[in-house]
Amino acid sequence: MTFNFTNSQELLQVASEEKLYKKLILQLNKDLKLANLEHEFNVSITPEKLKRDLHEAIFLLINERFADYLNFLYIIDVSEEQIKSLDGSDVVKLSEAVTFLVLKREWKKVWFKNKYS
16 A cells, blocks of 8 residues: 555545545544544545545644644654645645645554554
């Protein structure tokens, strides 16, 4: 299995095809709770709405609760190097790119747990 997705839609499509989409949402919810964030996604949410709502949540964290945003990235274990390589001049585009990195990291966790447990 490769993890070379080009965007969130592709990642979420693969998660659905491999019947791991619900586990991806549960993992995301678990990490949101560990980061003491009140956001929680319903397991029946569509992939498009999940991406949009997560993007919005990350956008708000960056703009209004930056310390919580950093803690969230730490809990999920998004690479600091990847975050630093992003262009921060446009917060909308930055939060969209971070959304993809978050989903990609959560996907790796779910995929490995499924494969090796």
